[in-house]
Amino acid sequence: MKEILEQFGIEPNDIDLYYQAFTHQTFANEHRYNLTYQRLEFVGDALIDAAVGVYLFTKHKKMDEGDMTLLRAKVVNKESFAKLSRRLNLGQLLRVGNGANDLKDNDSILADLFESFTAAIYLDQGREVFQAFLDATVFEEIRKNVSSELKDPKTLLQEFLQTESREAIQYQTHKDGAHFYAKVKHDGHYFGSGKGISKKEAEQNAAKSALKILKGAE
Structure with a gap:
């Protein structure tokens, strides 16, 4: 956990938030742990969706709502988030129950982890660090795609x-x-x-x- 947080210059105020962000239901069941990543994933999904919308609106003033919707859909999806999780090795931090290690390489779960981790950063560190994290991850994916997407x-x-x-x-x-x-x-x-x-x-x-x-x- 320490390495991934240091990678983004994060000194946690509430380390339990990050452990929750990487806790699967199988682990919670075995250890009678009440919290899993699912609530944070819910928050992260909403935060990323809104942040990407604002980013596109402010950075690409000539892009109409149809193009913004298409570009957001290309970047904000399970496949894209799973790739980002793999790039950051988030799957290795997932806490699972005995015999459930294969879940650490499950695309759907990896996508959820990216969202839950993002939510933990926002709730623990605030908007500025959250924006910096997205700039190095999701917004970077937008920049990679935007040149071809902007061509009519x-x-x-x-x-x-x-x-x-x-x-x-x-x-x-x-x-x-x-x-x-x-x-x-x-x-x-x-x-x-x-x-x-x-x-x-x-x-x-x-x-x-x-x-x-x-x-x-x-």
């Missing part, structure tokens, strides 16, 4: 097709009722179509469709 589908399609041809991409767009409809044309061929409530949205959706078709043909 039309830009991604252009980059994809530039490797094959210098022919310009054409978008044929028309309005029908309340919606716009667009088709992607390149080098004499149609690759995708889309609709939207604006011309821009229709063309972006058409580009997404074209990317799926072209990448599926690779």
Whole structure:
């Protein structure tokens, strides 16, 4: 426990919070211990979700709510948290009952541990240390993903097709009722179509469709 706390410069005020964060139900049952990581995991889930939302809002002012939602979903999930737990070796700190050591490598439990550990940091150390911990973990994952996520589908399609041809991409767009409809044309061929409530949205959706078709043909 000491090593992981020192890694983030944490001097615990309440060490029991951290032990609780790594206590599985099997250990609690054997030792008549009343507290497990589950309550802290509940708190951590809410804290991380809110913190990531604020981070995206303040750091990426041009990102709309749809893109923020997609990027948050890519980073705030069981798979991502399990990977972070493995990177920090949190599974080795999990207290389990006899014969339950395999739980230390269970993805779902590892994801829960990341959330419970995060909650313990917040409750024990406060917002500043909590933010620093997220900056080194979850926010770092956002920074790794954000460059590709921020590229709109039309830009991604252009980059994809530039490797094959210098022919310009054409978008044929028309309005029908309340919606716009667009088709992607390149080098004499149609690759995708889309609709939207604006011309821009229709063309972006058409580009997404074209990317799926072209990448599926690779």
